[in-house]
Amino acid sequence: MDWMNIELEAWAGEAKERVLRESIPARNRTGYIERGGRLLLNLSSNDYLGLAGHPAILEAMRDSLLHEAAGSGASRLVTGNGPSFSRLEEAVAQWQQSEAALVFANGYAANSGVISALVGRGDVVFSDRLNHASIVDGITLSRAEHARYRHNDMEHLHSLLTKYQGARRKLIVTDTVFSMDGDHALLRKLVQLKREHGAMLMVDEAHGSGIYGAHGEGLCHKMGLKHEVDVHMGTFSKAFGVYGAYVCGSRTLIRWLVNKARPLIYSTALPPVVLAGVYTALELVRTEAIRRVQLDEGSRLLRDALREAGFRVGSGDSPIIPVVIGDNDTALSFSSALEEEGIAAVAIRPPTVPEGTARIRFSVSAAHTAADLLDAAVRIRRVGLRMGVIVS
Template sequence: MSSMLQWMDAELRQLEDKSQLRSLTSASSLVDGFLSNQTQKLINLASNHYLGLDLQLSEETLKRLTEQAKAWGTQVGLGSTSSRLVVGSDPAFMEFEQVFAAFKGTESCLLFGSGFMANSGVIPALVGRHDVVFSDRLNHASIVDGINLSRAEHIRYRHRDLDQLEQQLKQVNPAKRKLIVTDTIFSMDGSLAPLKDLVTLKERYGAMLMVDEAHSGGVYGTNGEGLTHELGLTSQVDIQMGTFSKAYGCYGAYIAGDEVLRKYLINKARSFIYTTALPPLIVLAIHDNWLQAQRDSWRRHTLISQAAWFREQLKLAGFNIGESECQIVPLIVGANEITVALSQRLQQLGVAAVAIRPPTVPEGSARIRFSLTASITHTQLQLAVDHIKKAGAELGII
């Protein structure tokens, strides 16, 4: 074994000893609330397509998308051939960006390849080595990487701790450029950011505010516009980022805000400039799924009421679900080994639910992350709750 493979192997063994080794799982989400892993059909409490939108392009959809593209005289292949700044800006982009900005209530919108690319490219475009970023400790890894890439001073505040954030803001030279950045729904906890208070603080201390609506887009707001919109804060939040990879069951991401911001990012965000544009077919599919999400408002309502019922059942059974208030429901166990055992036992019983361990979550807080979708029937969910209680009791968690 070469020396490189030796140190890699040693590090992997260390992870295995701590029950932290990750591996790929082969599974497909089905439209009926199940997940198929080749050998089994499991109740799907592991996917992020919260609205349960069809994950496959039906022949009919594909035909419609193809016709739309042909009408523009553009290609419909999978490659978009170049960056959008070269020749990759198919009309599908501009058309969708305009209607989506109107939906969000912002002047403009700009599509990015993925949520990770948006966060890791936009933050370094906004701040540099002389600036400061204030970030909730539980923010997503793509935000953390964006901050690290920016080389700005990185100040983390305790999860949703506004007092600590205010103390930190006070201590920074008022002349410095400041950015507060937060998830709106925290992806491993299902807790909600105190957006109204963050707006107050950003105004008081002259900071910019960027929010990540990855998990709230499609779910919160009258038509799924997101948490910012639901709280009436659209004009006070400077930068809204969101994804099409979760509730909208597709791929890609956006930044919504003022027109100047859009122009600025086209010129400064490296993950927008130096990358091949999303395939136009994907943009058409995003557009289509977004329209369907609005037509099927029952999906949002079903999701919200099922999630409230599910959280209540787990609490009544004595599980620790932390501060969850939405469709992401953690079952916090603590030790890695028991969490993995719980995930495996649930799989035996017919429930797909993923064990999340450090470093994704803080040490000692390993958990099962349940995520609900509108496709799951109440009967499936009831059965899942029974299985979770049974497995929890067997493993001494309740």
């Protein structure tokens, strides 16, 4: 197996090798982590609403552990489908104003399972070039034709839909908030093209759930387009601060997925303790709108400060704030320098992002105070000037 070492050395030489690093949430300091004995401001987490350590969620999970089994013991179609699933799915469907909902182990399982259940040979999936890897892999598993359109280029998508107008089934799939750029999909135009070409539309609200909408339902709800979407997916591992994913749609869709989504059929069900935590998190997401206000204010504050400092900052209003650095080595050095300044901010490199666009992906949480973010902006600017990424 020497070929592995050869490949890994090549990746290391291109500053592309990934390594695992330990970190733990800081005690009594939300929005911070501890790594190597140091306290760091956490600007890399997807815990957008700061719920991961919420006492009510921890209490619900603690109670579940005392009264239920540690694990589910089997897949949902065997004996793993406990009453906690029905309770959560009913609550999610009501929250999303959908006929039905289905809970999956995680977003990767949901995307790969749903796409491969909906399309196959003879079908075509139209996917934004910047969609998440789980969408790309779901398309590959489905064996459908993969027609990738340039990011948010609706003219390109229209041309591809026209080219494949004779396909048996057509599925348009997109992130609503793109995970490495923080910008939005052009949902109104996507709905229009879906109608014109008789396609299905699936959205991934992983980075929109909990953040947008009056009750955190997502970007589609905020834009009044919920009922134009055929398949609505979101996760419980980001703004909810727990783990898992959901798919919402018609009762027919959910019935179909129970029979066809292989990650659901052939995976052990989530433990009851996770479902208990998610159920409580959902209530907090629905009712504590102040967290969304704080998140929005913090995101705008940091984005504006970094842009004013001279950084190349991505567009959008999400808590994802990418600062494009360029080459991999500089991005890694920038991340290391930020850690020395007390900030945890990871360098994102190809193949996660296109070549030449290595970046620092800052992500804000409602747990961050204005003082945290303003101080971080000063430190980030200091590193940028020292490394020549920006000029004074």
